[in-house]
Amino acid sequence: MVGSLSTDEKDSDRLVLGLLNSVEADGSRSQRSIAAELGVALGLVNAYLKRAVKKGFVKVGQAPARRYAYYLTPQGFSEKSRLTVQFLSDSFSLFRKAKEEYARILDRAQALGFRRIVLAGHSDLCEIAILSAVDGPVSVVAIVDSDVAGGRFIGVKVVSSYALVDEPFDAVVVTHLTAARNVFDDAVNRFGTERVLAPDLLSLRPTQQRGAVS
Numbered sequence: 334m335v336g337s338l339s340t341d342e343k344d345s346d347r348l349v350l351g352l353l354n355s356v357e358a359d360g361s362r363s364q365r366s367i368a369a370e371l372g373v374a375l376g377l378v379n380a381y382l383k384r385a386v387k388k389g390f391v392k393v394g395q396a397p398a399r400r401y402a403y404y405l406t407p408q409g410f411s412e413k414s415r416l417t418v419q420f421l422s423d424s425f426s427l428f429r430k431a432k433e434e435y436a437r438i439l440d441r442a443q444a445l446g447f448r449r450i451v452l453a454g455h456s457d458l459c460e461i462a463i464l465s466a467v468d469g470p471v472s473v474v475a476i477v478d479s480d481v482a483g484g485r486f487i488g489v490k491v492v493s494s495y496a497l498v499d500e501p502f503d504a505v506v507v508t509h510l511t512a513a514r515n516v517f518d519d520a521v522n523r524f525g526t527e528r529v530l531a532p533d534l535l536s537l538r539p540t541q542q543r544g545a546v547s
């Protein structure tokens with residue numbers, strides 16, 4: 334019975350994550366369309382949407398043609414990030430997926446002419462990013478994390494703020510797990526969207542691109 338409950342809970346969380354991702358991508362889509370995408374019954378999507386609204390993860394706004402539009406609240410973005418991290422952390426595919434994505438980010442950084450980057454966040458993702466950059470054309474000059482006092486991590490200096498980075502850098506790469514959204518938004522506000530890179534697995538996009546309904 335306990336094992337069955339655990340499986341049910343995981344399935345429920347997986348559906349919630351899929352629903353939140355779908356709402357973020359396009360909150361004006363119909364519930365029928367969302368149900369088709371997630372491969373579940375229409376009634377189930379309706380029930381989970383109502384639950385998400387009640388919990389404060391999703392808000393409802395008016396859309397053209399007398400339809401409704403859904404958009405994520407700050408709590409919704411936090412819950413989506415939490416569930417994403419939970420599934421990635423529980424999965425053996427985390428390292429492989431993260432390694433592939435940070436390799437792509439480093440390739441993109443090189444293509445953009447970025448040669449020196451700062452990692453935002455001290456976590457397992459930080460280690461993967463550093464290892465991905467070894468012997469490559471893009472170098473990691475520092476790790477910034479407000480919760481870490483200092484020191485070094487895999488040979489890279491760790492500081493608590495961007496102001497303490499004592500070398501010039503071209504871009505910021507997000508490597509925080511538990512506060513990725515806050516770290517990303519802060520970096521974008523400081524350096525601009527074009528200088529902040531993040532892996533797709535963190536599901537991060539600049540605020541103006543979220544498509545929220547006012």
